[in-house]
Amino acid sequence: MKERPIHLVLLEEELKRKKRVNARFSLRSFAKMIGADPSHLSKILQCDKPLTVNIAKRFIEKSELTETEKSLFWDSFIREREKSFGEKTMGLEELTGQKPQSSEAPLTNETFYIISEPSHWAVLEATRVAQMGNDPEMIANKLGLSVIEVTSAISRMVRCGFLKRTETGVEAEASAYESSKNTTIADTAQALHHKRVMEKAAIALDRVPAEQRAQECATFAIDASKLATAQARIQDFVAQLVRDLGASNASDVYQLSMS
Numbered sequence: 491m492k493e494r495p496i497h498l499v500l501l502e503e504e505l506k507r508k509k510r511v512n513a514r515f516s517l518r519s520f521a522k523m524i525g526a527d528p529s530h531l532s533k534i535l536q537c538d539k540p541l542t543v544n545i546a547k548r549f550i551e552k553s554e555l556t557e558t559e560k561s562l563f564w565d566s567f568i569r570e571r572e573k574s575f576g577e578k579t580m581g582l583e584e585l586t587g588q589k590p591q592s593s594e595a596p597l598t599n600e601t602f603y604i605i606s607e608p609s610h611w612a613v614l615e616a617t618r619v620a621q622m623g624n625d626p627e628m629i630a631n632k633l634g635l636s637v638i639e640v641t642s643a644i645s646r647m648v649r650c651g652f653l654k655r656t657e658t659g660v661e662a663e664a665s666a667y668e669s670s671k672n673t674t675i676a677d678t679a680q681a682l683h684h685k686r687v688m689e690k691a692a693i694a695l696d697r698v699p700a701e702q703r704a705q706e707c708a709t710f711a712i713d714a715s716k717l718a719t720a721q722a723r724i725q726d727f728v729a730q731l732v733r734d735l736g737a738s739n740a741s742d743v744y745q746l747s748m749s
Contacts (some may be wrong), residue, residue, distance in 0.1 A: 495537075500566075522550045604650055612745065618664055620739070
């Protein structure tokens with residue numbers, strides 16, 4: 491799992507969004523829209539070339555990002571430029587003419603990456619399963635990941651405080667469910683997380699035996715004024731299920747998504 495700066499994640503997600511709306515929309519179309527050379531844009535998305543100020547500005551002008559996402563984009567873009575040049579570069583106001591909207595510390599690339607990628611939370615939960623708690627190879631085999639992906643995920647989660655090193659390996663500060671609920675997260679990272687969980691759910695339909703999974707769906711007319719009640723009941727149900735099944739003798743790792 492190669493970690494990429496937040497602004498490149500947002501750039502690629504905008505390309506994917508446009509492809510979902512228009513199946514004929516391509517990388518070349520995207521490059522034309524933001525005034526970039528297609529091959530150069532491809533290298534930017536692969537982290538082989540830096541994103542230039544002019545392309546970044548045109549992307550923001552043409553994109554459908556929310557104001558929060560634009561803020562995340564510029565925070566990440568500015569930090570990466572400072573890393574590349576090794577010194578303080580132009581700030582947000584100099585780049586865009588806009589003043590920063592919040593005094594809060596920007597979301598780091600690592601935290602964003604952990605939140606948006608479901609496999610990190612699966613690795614965290616696997617460390618709580620006695621049979622494989624501190625064996626990256628066993629975790630990798632169980633989750634369908636490489637050993638490098640598992641060790642990289644563990645290192646990130648240690649640096650961000652979700653796991654801690656012990657004499658016997660690593661230990662979770664809290665469950666994945668508790669950690670994700672207690673983390674101040676950007677809507678964008680959370681949205682990416684849910685998209686990726688749903689992608690995994692679609693794969694599970696083909697690969698996981700019916701007796702080892704559960705899928706339910708229903709289409710029905712509702713009283714929209716009760717939507718908030720439904721949302722609260724779903725949250726309560728998930729929390730209760732996590733408590734009921736998350737016993738100390740856990741033997742497997744599952745993901746539950748309700749949309």
